[in-house]
Ligand SMILES: *[C@@H]1O[C@H](CO)[C@@H](O)[C@H](O)[C@H]1NC(C)=O
């Protein structure tokens with residue numbers, strides 16, 4: 336990250352002039368995209384960033400807690416923040432740190448893993464605490480005793496002015512979901528709805544899942560009938576897709592984010608949903624702790640090959656036809672020139688013969704050179720489409 340380089344530069348600057356400025360603290364700035372913006376976090380809700388602070392990421396521990404954090408250190412993808420205020424543990428003050436391993440999806444969307452242990456004394460949040468006054472490095476703040484499950488990741492989506500950026504975060508859904516499906520929904524309480532004639536469309540737009548709420552009004556993915564894919568990861572044979580709801584969340588029926596665990600067996604696709612981030616241990620089995628299961632069969636399947644395929648074919652045919660035409664034109668021009676040249680040489684030879692005794696004639700050269708055919712210009716290559724899926728590598 337660029338930020339890093341600048342930080343280390345300032346670090347050196349402050350060390351050199353530390354005695355003059357009587358400070359040894361270097362400035363930690365959040366990544367440029369995040370700065371001075373309001374973001375929705377799939378785990379923590381609305382987060383406001385300034386250059387150096389993050390507000391809205393609430394934690395509590397032992398009747399202390401905070402929602403305001405300072406940028407502490409950044410190293411590569413690891414962003415360490417330190418909570419303002421301390422936790423009092425048996426009379427001694429402690430500081431809380433979170434370590435986010437950030438990955439950029441678009442300028443308006445990021446995903447991250449929390450690289451710390453689960454703290455039973457902090458509402459099972461992942462964070463690390465150190466005695467106030469301790470110098471805490473990135474590796475200390477990001478230390479953990481057990482690996483973070485691959486599916487336990489979170490996303491950040493920039494909200495902007497009334498969510499004007501929300502359409503910009505759209506990514507493709509994973510292959511098993513690219514199609515139009517009939518689905519049966521079973522709630523965690525065992526209630527079955529939808530079924531025959533129901534329509535889930537992830538085919539018209541491969542970044543958008545649309546439900547026909549007229550046909551079956553039961554809520555899918557905690558949305559009003561349309562969600563966009565933000566990102567997905569693959570763990571084993573299960574895809575974990577985080578979707579964002581462009582409608583209005585109410586915190587009970589409708590949520591901003593939900594996670595869809597997706598697996599495919601033959602042509603049957605199974606989805607189990609959860610509101611917010613994907614959870615550790617989430618899979619395509621209903622757990623009875625909220626969320627519904629969808630058993631889906633496709634009406635039509637589409638592929639994950641680029642949408643530009645058909646137009647590319649047209650372009651290729653166009654280029655081939657143009658090349659054949661160019662060659663034909665060049666051949667005709669060449670033939671005409673050849674004939675003309677032959678005729679001219681013939682005329683010249685005839686003149687020469689007729690004027691063989693004219694002394695001036697010898698100085699007259701053959702000046703009318705055959706015209707060169709213009710070189711065929713290279714047809715420009717079609718641009719590769721920039722729409723790509725971000726597939727995070729599994730981490731251990
Ligand atoms: C598909 O998505 C594009 C880009 O967001 C949008 O312009 C278009 O209207 C969508 N098409 C349909 C049928 O929803």
Ligand SMILES: *[C@@H]1O[C@H](CO)[C@@H](O)[C@H](O)[C@H]1NC(C)=O
Pocket residue numbers: 534547548549550
């Ligand atoms: C949704 O379902 C209703 C009722 O079956 C149907 O009339 C309507 O055309 C469907 N809408 C779409 C967009 O498929």
Ligand SMILES: *[C@@H]1O[C@H](CO)[C@@H](O)[C@H](O)[C@H]1NC(C)=O
Pocket residue numbers: 616617618619620
């Ligand atoms: C899903 O997780 C539950 C509980 O952790 C486990 O019992 C079940 O076998 C898992 N199902 C699949 C399909 O992996």
